[in-house]
Amino acid sequence: MNVRELIHDIAVSARDASRLLARLEGGVKDRALRRMADDLEANAAFLKEENLKDLESARKSGLKGAMVDRLTLSDRVIESMARGLREVAALPDPVGEVTRMWKRPNGLRVGRVRIPLGVIGIIYESRPNVTADAAGLCLKSGNAVVLRGGSEAINSNMAIAGILRAACKAEGVPERAIQVVPTVEREAVLEMLVCEDYIDLIIPRGGEGLIRFVVDNSRIPVIKHYKGVCHVFVDASADMEMACEIAFNAKVQRPGVCNAMETLLVHRKIARDFLPEIYKRYREADVEVRGCPVTRDILEDVKEATDEDWTEEYLDLVLAVRVVEDIDEAIAHIERYGSLHTESIVTNDYSNARRFLDEVNSSTVMVNASTRFSDGYELGLGAEIGISTTKLHAFGPMGLEDLTTRKFVVYGQGQIRK
């Protein structure tokens, strides 16, 4: 079987499995999820053995320390996959939820009911735990999943999927609900992306390069975000201590992720008080600051921010700082340079809080909170399959609900159209 036939076969059987999955009772899915968790833990030794093969090739091919780290299936990672699956099992089943129902003047009762999307393709890099996390969320939401991980993790991913599939089978869930593409050939990705008759949605998870490659080559709708250039705006009325805590947390607590702050905007009126305060803390944490002329006037040893800095996602201990005249200039800056991900205002002014929430149309807009909360778990969705900064279908962190769509159901008594 060549790669094209292989992918076609996987996609067609995923579509068949998705029909059965859509009809499964919630209890069956939850039992399968819990068994998946148990079996991952019970087979930890086998998983680590298979993972060792990937780690050895990685070392041979000269993969760097951080990448090797992300590739490693430690006991802690295996436990966290199992815990994730159990948490998903405990969430309410999104399928079948009636989101609204109403009666028409002619007596028709019309409702909207959640159904699975069908087949989801996930294209990801490095971390093998995505295999279990994504499979769990797709199963819970009644979708079949086709997983295409990085070539460097192929043995780990196949091992995880093998255990998950066996658990499915034992609980009466079609095995083909979860499939890993069993080849490292890059052509396989391209073949997946043209299976528009069998795959309903592609979710790429990885760097901007991977995401652009997927978007450029896909005939299937793609849910994505390229980058997170998140802003915190410290307004004139901000509580100074709160502003310091939030600006520090948003940058430093985990700088390598998309909801970390990349640009700090400060109201001119408080810049002379606030900037030296926060800069002291940034220096202790080795944060490099690049500033606008006014910032550099206040903080003398700071580098100049160029126009590129305002759109840069550093994913590192680097921060761009700009002093603005007022909230209008702050909102205009976000509109011009932002990535529609997450923005936060620190303020004690009611009208400015309201204006920021109303006028900034990024996917997550906050008052007096760290941008780091922009995450499916932290916002209370129970889980996260990804984050979308395109406005179609979903916008922002996506939980189980965003892996479904809604059909109309109509209960009649013989109505015909006049």
Next chain:
Amino acid sequence: MNVRELIHDIAVSARDASRLLARLEGGVKDRALRRMADDLEANAAFLKEENLKDLESARKSGLKGAMVDRLTLSDRVIESMARGLREVAALPDPVGEVTRMWKRPNGLRVGRVRIPLGVIGIIYESRPNVTADAAGLCLKSGNAVVLRGGSEAINSNMAIAGILRAACKAEGVPERAIQVVPTVEREAVLEMLVCEDYIDLIIPRGGEGLIRFVVDNSRIPVIKHYKGVCHVFVDASADMEMACEIAFNAKVQRPGVCNAMETLLVHRKIARDFLPEIYKRYREADVEVRGCPVTRDILEDVKEATDEDWTEEYLDLVLAVRVVEDIDEAIAHIERYGSLHTESIVTNDYSNARRFLDEVNSSTVMVNASTRFSDGYELGLGAEIGISTTKLHAFGPMGLEDLTTRKFVVYGQGQIRK
């Protein structure tokens, strides 16, 4: 200015207008919509004059009767455009609706709020009334719209848009909220479809050829349906008279539209009673029936249905009929040949009604009602911008709600991530 520059200029100014539109109060939008309606009626003579230019070119180029009909701006059509705008003004504003709000254990209040999508591109054929209908729905939902109608209607579309824009301006709505592409060059469509940085969504309205062209060339998400192969399944327990009325209405009341029935499925147990009844009525209405072998055994002068008939959208007084063993075979037929548009079961059996509603995952699924009700107005959405048979973003008839997306808003008190 060449076509590329022209379209780029339109798209950029639409994006600018969309930022202002997103912040408009509902009252301003509604006043503009009502003024648009008044001004269309007041300028009926001018509209008919401009329309005459299109009609003359159409006749010269040999356009057929039905096409000329659809192109004509009669007083009746102008009144119906005005009525449509007033109805949309009377609907509730979808923008700003808080669809859910909850509190997290750390005190964060998290909500989801409807916001406009941004800029919508509509690509359509023939009927100039789409110009007013689509502009009204986009304005109400806070979106800027770029309208690209058929070349045969360019004078009519420009005249309508001119009146709508003047009404916007008079009511404080940015004129650039509504723009018609002022050229008949086909290249303009291609240029629109690559403006992914300025246009958020493309909705093609027209024949399957137009839709495929748009999908194949667009870098922007497209909401579409290719065709409606709608089914009615008459179950063994169906009330005979009700089944006749529904099967007749679904096929005959308006055969040229996507929610008309194309295939009738009949349970074997009642086929000998039901088919001769309904066939009598079909013959009176000049409906051509093509049947499976069992159907042809019962109705002797009926043509044979080939495999192509089961996937055909006739849009005409032609019907494919198949006798099935049971509800399983009916559902399997719909799954295999259907287009995910609309299906209806006529039954008096509770479990079969439930199974049909649960297991058929088309965008609209009905019990004891004509498929002709699958329409935004008839289902109670208040309006319809289109119908989607792809499951992403929207599935089924789309009203104002589906021209919006939701952002997360977070109200904090200084929370940081631990």
